[in-house]
Amino acid sequence: MKKVLTGNYAAAEAAALAGVQVASIYPITPATQIGERLSEMSAEGSFGGRLIRVESEHSAMASLLGAASAGARTFTATSSQGLAYMHEMLHWVSGARLPVVMVDVNRALAAPWNLWSDQSDSLSQRDTGWLQFYCASSQEVLDTVLMAFKISEKTFLPSMVVLDGFTLSHTYEPVDVPDEKAVREFLPPWRPESRLDTGAPAAFGSLAGAKDYIRLRRRMAYDMEQALSVIDDVAKEFERLFGRRYEPLAPYRAWDADTVLVIAGAAAGAAEAAVDELRRDGHRAGSLRLRVFRPFPADALRRMLHGGMRLAVVDRSFSQGSEGTFSQEIKAALYSSSPKPVTTGFVAGLGGGDITVDLLKEIWAEAHNGTVNPAETVWMEDAR
Amino acid sequence: MKTSIPQEELLRSGHQACQGCASTVAMRYALKGLGRRTIIVVPACCWTVISGAAPNSSLDVPLLHAPFASAAATACGVKAGLQARGDEETTVMVWAGDGSTYDIGLQSWSGAAERGEDMLYVCYDNEAYMNTGVQRSGATPMGVWTMTTPDGNRRPKKDLDALLEAHHISYAATASIAYPEDFVRKFAKARAIKGFRFIRVFSPCPPGWKYDPDKTVDLARLAVLTGVFPLYEIEAGAFRLNLAPAKLKPLAEYLAPQGRYKGLDPEALAREQGSVTERWQRLLARKAAS
Numbered sequence: 110m111k112k113v114l115t116g117n118y119a120a121a122e123a124a125a126l127a128g129v130q131v132a133s134i135y136p137i138t139p140a141t142q143i144g145e146r147l148s149e150m151s152a153e154g155s156f157g158g159r160l161i162r163v164e165s166e167h168s169a170m171a172s173l174l175g176a177a178s179a180g181a182r183t184f185t186a187t188s189s190q191g192l193a194y195m196h197e198m199l200h201w202v203s204g205a206r207l208p209v210v211m212v213d214v215n216r217a218l219a220a221p222w223n224l225w226s227d228q229s230d231s232l233s234q235r236d237t238g239w240l241q242f243y244c245a246s247s248q249e250v251l252d253t254v255l256m257a258f259k260i261s262e263k264t265f266l267p268s269m270v271v272l273d274g275f276t277l278s279h280t281y282e283p284v285d286v287p288d289e290k291a292v293r294e295f296l297p298p299w300r301p302e303s304r305l306d307t308g309a310p311a312a313f314g315s316l317a318g319a320k321d322y323i324r325l326r327r328r329m330a331y332d333m334e335q336a337l338s339v340i341d342d343v344a345k346e347f348e349r350l351f352g353r354r355y356e357p358l359a360p361y362r363a364w365d366a367d368t369v370l371v372i373a374g375a376a377a378g379a380a381e382a383a384v385d386e387l388r389r390d391g392h393r394a395g396s397l398r399l400r401v402f403r404p405f406p407a408d409a410l411r412r413m414l415h416g417g418m419r420l421a422v423v424d425r426s427f428s429q430g431s432e433g434t435f436s437q438e439i440k441a442a443l444y445s446s447s448p449k450p451v452t453t454g455f456v457a458g459l460g461g462g463d464i465t466v467d468l469l470k471e472i473w474a475e476a477h478n479g480t481v482n483p484a485e486t487v488w489m490e491d492a493r
Numbered sequence: 494m495k496t497s498i499p500q501e502e503l504l505r506s507g508h509q510a511c512q513g514c515a516s517t518v519a520m521r522y523a524l525k526g527l528g529r530r531t532i533i534v535v536p537a538c539c540w541t542v543i544s545g546a547a548p549n550s551s552l553d554v555p556l557l558h559a560p561f562a563s564a565a566a567t568a569c570g571v572k573a574g575l576q577a578r579g580d581e582e583t584t585v586m587v588w589a590g591d592g593s594t595y596d597i598g599l600q601s602w603s604g605a606a607e608r609g610e611d612m613l614y615v616c617y618d619n620e621a622y623m624n625t626g627v628q629r630s631g632a633t634p635m636g637v638w639t640m641t642t643p644d645g646n647r648r649p650k651k652d653l654d655a656l657l658e659a660h661h662i663s664y665a666a667t668a669s670i671a672y673p674e675d676f677v678r679k680f681a682k683a684r685a686i687k688g689f690r691f692i693r694v695f696s697p698c699p700p701g702w703k704y705d706p707d708k709t710v711d712l713a714r715l716a717v718l719t720g721v722f723p724l725y726e727i728e729a730g731a732f733r734l735n736l737a738p739a740k741l742k743p744l745a746e747y748l749a750p751q752g753r754y755k756g757l758d759p760e761a762l763a764r765e766q767g768s769v770t771e772r773w774q775r776l777l778a779r780k781a782a783s
């Protein structure tokens with residue numbers, strides 16, 4: 110069925126369709142509507158799971174630790190300060206190998222207060238052992254949440270589905286909402302063998318020595334690596350049932366491009382428009398959207414890019430003392446390629462600044478013409 | 494001898510507590526009152542260690558470890574998860590120390606209590622952070638030595654019970670290992686009640702309180718008989734004093750065996766005696782009124 114949904118409503122719709130059994134909600138701009146919509150759906154009977162209206166984000170994730178340990182399918186949504194407040198729990202849930210799915214609506218971190226889109230919140234959680242998916246449309250939010258449950262339940266790793274604050278969370282778009290029966294075929298109920306069960310008492314999370322601890326982390330690293338092929342399998346099955354295909358990297362006119370804009374999230378749409386305009390002017394421009402960030406699709410990236418290319422990585426985050434997060438990761442992934450593309454990191458759109466077609470054309474041109482030093486981050490201040 | 498206490502043992506004989514630790518006796522009695530259909534959530538506290546390192550467990554019921562600040566939130570998730578799977582019967586019990594209850598986890602239990610989440614929250618109160626080696630908490634009484642109050646704690650113990658009552662919870666009680674039948678009865682009762690239930694267990698700790706391990710039960714009893722730890726319960730707002738000695742023993746009797754009170758001068762002792770007596774009077778008045 111076609112519906113007109115914002116990114117937030119698409120997320121709530123997906124959680125209900127996925128048959129979430131326990132969802133914990135706590136308000137935070139710009140993710141609040143997800144919990145509100147679930148409450149509404151719960152009141153009218155279209156969401157059958159239990160809603161826990163917790164008193165903090167830390168407790169939101171803690172309650173999902175409990176619920177998932179008891180064997181329930183679980184969901185929550187947050188943003189910015191809320192995600193940062195959850196940090197301890199993020200490590201805990203991934204270490205406990207629980208397939209929790211969470212939506213993060215990107216927003217800048219204080220101080221100073223800022224409510225608008227910025228990817229620093231999710232990217233600063235990159236080492237917590239969560240899979241991370243960056244969406245570019247409401248349709249993709251809905252589809253990715255559904256796929257995330259399946260991927261997480263197969264890999265025993267939690268998933269974070271990320272979308273831009275306001276630009277995507279509050280923008281209405283037509284969304285094809287699959288019917289529940291088809292979703293149930295794709296995503297059957299989760300029935301874990303290992304769970305809290307008074308019939309088979311066991312202790313979960315008990316003290317482990319160094320010997321066990323490193324093995325557990327190594328096993329997690331292995332499963333994280335394997336997740337790429339799980340993501341691929343699930344995407345194929347999703348395409349077979351629903352006709353939409355998602356790849357970890359989404360190139361746009363990139364194959365024969367000499368300079369490629371690399372970007373994640375909703376601003377990828379503007380990057381594609383910039384590429385079209387640049388192509389119209391006779392330039393060999395391309396763009397590449399990063400959809401899966403954890404695990405990092407390094408092999409696919411290496412296959413897609415070649416030595417003669419120039420890359421303009423657009424980061425909506427900045428790691429103080431270093432550079433933009435995507436820029437770091439891409440450079441690290443390409444380190445072993447020879448020759449490797451000349452990669453320049455551009456920081457733009459922090460705290461909700463518009464990443465416009467014109468701005469992206471400017472970035473493209475600077476990288477293309479070599480007017481900037483690739484060893485330094487280029488800061489693109491908001492022109493408004 | 495015939496006793497009302499069930500024979501079944503759900504705490505195994507091997508555990509990692511110090512000699513004379515009251516919290517192990519408490520766990521043993523608690524599980525006798527609750528039975529096998531119990532799942533325990535433990536935040537960071539001595540029980541993180543006492544329950545045993547992986548893959549061992551000293552408990553014959555499922556146990557979920559949780560971060561320091563989140564035991565109650567984790568427990569309400571466990572309950573919701575069980576309900577989602579069609580299990581309405583299993584009791585979910587938080588078993589937390591005073592650090593996590595009086596201090597870092599206060600927001601989490603306050604939220605769960607206010608929402609009326611269906612769980613039993615137990616605080617075994619040993620009046621300081623013992624697992625990290627005796628640092629003061631909000632539960633540490635006035636005048637007490639700890640590693641972070643070498644010259645004596647300067648503030649009175651937080652009145653947690655009053656704080657709990659302000660949340661309109663379905664059951665609140667205190668329990669002491671020196672009175673096993675009362676103890677087990679309270680847990681069995683809490684099991685049968687729905688909503689948020691809370692039991693504060695008095696938990697003497699030989700290394701933290703600096704006394705001989707063989708005095709644990711004596712101290713637990715003296716705490717009740719001096720009025721330091723009165724036994725009472727509040728069910729749906731109705732108050733009941735479970736034990737009312739005709740005359741309280743002097744506070745000094747309870748303090749004397751404990752090294753942690755060594756720095757208390759006679760003036761401070763008199764002041765403390767005064768506040769214990771005053772609180773006892775208030776309880777007696779409440780008993781008379783109910």
Ligand code: SF4
Pocket residue numbers: 509510511512513514515516539543619623624697698699700701
């Ligand atoms: S330190 Fe105290 S509370 Fe902790 S195990 Fe030892 S006796 Fe028990």
